[in-house]
Amino acid sequence: MMKHGIWRKAVFVFLILPMISGCWNMRELEHMFYAHAIGIDYIDGQYKLYAQILDFSTLGKQEAGGSKSETTEGAWVGKGVGNSFQEAVHHLYATSQRRIYWGHLNSVVLSEAVLKHGIHEVVDQLTRYNEFRYTLWVFGTRNSVEEVLLASPILESSPVYSQLSDPEDVYEQSSFIPPKRLYQLITELREPGKTPLLPLIHLSKGRWVDKKTQYSALELEGVGIIKDGKWNGWLSKEDITGSRWLDRGTVRTPLVIDSDKQPAAVVIFEHPKPRIHPEMRNGKIYFNIGVTVKGSISLMVKEVSEAEIASRSEKLIGEEIRRTFKEGLKQKTDSLNLLDSFYRNKLPEWRKLTQLREFALDAESLQSIDVKVQITNSGRTVGPFSPSK
Structure with a gap:
C-alpha cells in the first residue's frame, strides 16, 4: 500500500508541473x-x-x-x-x-x-x-x-x-x-x-x-x-490665456494687477467656476458667460484696496476671455469650446445651425461676460523699508 501511495504522489507531482511552469518563459527585466x-x-x-x-x-x-x-x-x-x-x-x-x-x-x-x-x-x-x-x-x-x-x-x-x-x-x-x-x-x-x-x-x-x-x-x-x-x-x-477661467480643472493661476501702468499686486486664483449659457435668436447663436473665482493676494507693491483689486481682476479676466475668443475667430476656431455647451443643451438647434453654415461663430456671438471675484486672503504688503528715527 505504501508503494501505491508513493506512486500516486509521484504521478500527481508529474501532472501538476506543467501547471506551475507558466513563468518559466518570462524574460528577465534587464x-x-x-x-x-x-x-x-x-x-x-x-x-x-x-x-x-x-x-x-x-x-x-x-x-x-x-x-x-x-x-x-x-x-x-x-x-x-x-x-x-x-x-x-x-x-x-x-x-x-x-x-x-x-x-x-x-x-x-x-x-x-x-x-x-x-x-x-x-x-x-x-x-x-x-x-x-x-x-x-x-x-x-x-x-x-x-x-x-x-x-x-x-x-x-x-x-x-x-x-x-x-x-x-x-x-x-x-x-x-x-x-x-x-x-x-x-x-x-x-x-x-x-x-x-x-x-x-x-x-x-x-x-x-x-x-x-x-x-x-x-x-x-x-x-x-x-x-x-x-x-x-x-x-x-498669451492668446489662449483666457481659456483658463473656463476650465474647471484650473488648479492655481496668477494674475498681475496694474495701477497707472505699473504692477500693483499679484493675485493667485484657484478653481474657477464658469457658467456658459447658450441661446439662439433669429438663426444665430449667442453666449453669455459667468465666472466665479476666489483668490488671495500673493504680492502687493502699491497701496491698493481689496475692493479695487477685486474690481480690476474682474475686468482683466473678462478681457482675457474675450481676447482668446477673438484670437480663435481669426482662425475660424472655437478657442473657448463654447459650442460644446450648445451641442449638449440644444441639440435640435445645433443640427439646424450646422446644416446652415460651417462655422457658426462671429464677433457678436460672445455677448456678456460676468465675472465675480472674491478676495479670501489679503496676503502681505511689501513696501520700501525706511530707517527708524
Whole structure:
C-alpha cells in the first residue's frame, strides 16, 4: 500500500508541473529595453519614429542619492523610418539589440508635419496595440522631435522627471495650458461640438544656467488647433490665456494687477467656476458667460484696496476671455469650446445651425461676460523699508 501511495504522489507531482511552469518563459527585466516616450514626424512621405529608451542605471543612482551618469543623460533615442507608422516601428526593431517593451510608455510627441498630414493613422495604431495605454500624455511640437526627446530635466539625469513625463506637476503650481491624455484627445476628436486643442511643447533656451553651461528646458508655448484630425493653426500661450477661467480643472493661476501702468499686486486664483449659457435668436447663436473665482493676494507693491483689486481682476479676466475668443475667430476656431455647451443643451438647434453654415461663430456671438471675484486672503504688503528715527 505504501508503494501505491508513493506512486500516486509521484504521478500527481508529474501532472501538476506543467501547471506551475507558466513563468518559466518570462524574460528577465534587464534583458529588455523600456520605451518611455515616442516622437512621430512625417517627412517626404514617410513616417519617422523616435523612441526614447530609459537608462535605469541613472535613475537608480539618483533615487539612491548617487551622482549622474557620465556616459548618458538618462535616455537613448532610437529611430525608425517607414511608409506607414507600423513599418517605422519594425524598422526601429531591426537595430534594437533587445526586445522593446511598450507597457511603460508615458508620452507621445507629434510634430507639426505629422499633424498637418493627419493623425488618424497614428491614433489608430496607438489604440490598437495591446501594450499601449489610453492614458499616454500627448503633445505637439513645432521644434525637432528628436531634440525634444533628448532634452534633459534641470538638475535631473532621468527624463522620468521632465515636464514631458509629468506635466501635472508644473500645471498644479501654475495653471495655464492643461496637459492632455490620449483618451481625452480621442474623445474631443469624436465630439461634434469640441475643438481639440493640443498642448505644444518646445525647447526654451538660455533660461537655466550653471557655471559652465546654458541649458534648454521644456516649456508649453501654446496649443495646436486640430480640425478633422489635422493641424489648423496654433495659438500662443498669451492668446489662449483666457481659456483658463473656463476650465474647471484650473488648479492655481496668477494674475498681475496694474495701477497707472505699473504692477500693483499679484493675485493667485484657484478653481474657477464658469457658467456658459447658450441661446439662439433669429438663426444665430449667442453666449453669455459667468465666472466665479476666489483668490488671495500673493504680492502687493502699491497701496491698493481689496475692493479695487477685486474690481480690476474682474475686468482683466473678462478681457482675457474675450481676447482668446477673438484670437480663435481669426482662425475660424472655437478657442473657448463654447459650442460644446450648445451641442449638449440644444441639440435640435445645433443640427439646424450646422446644416446652415460651417462655422457658426462671429464677433457678436460672445455677448456678456460676468465675472465675480472674491478676495479670501489679503496676503502681505511689501513696501520700501525706511530707517527708524
